Amino acid sequence: MIAQLATQIAVECPECAGAVGLNDNVLKGEIVTCPDCGAELEVVGVNPVLLDLAPQEEEDWGE
Numbered sequence: 001m002i003a004q005l006a007t008q009i010a011v012e013c014p015e016c017a018g019a020v021g022l023n024d025n026v027l028k029g030e031i032v033t034c035p036d037c038g039a040e041l042e043v044v045g046v047n048p049v050l051l052d053l054a055p056q057e058e059e060d061w062g063e
Helices: none
Strands: 008-012 019-023 031-033 040-046 049-053
Touching: 008 049
Parallel strands: none
Antiparallel strands: 008 019, 031 040, 040 049
């Protein structure tokens, strides 16, 4: 059995321009956190890997 190992890649954070380390098999829609600024980022593209600020969830007061 041959196991395919994920390769680590670095993608630029759109908030602070810091390096965000990701596996190259990351999935679109995943939420990751920038290790430099703490921003929550969403993977919006996978070929190439693109990050954008994750949408903020608004409070739902039961309305």
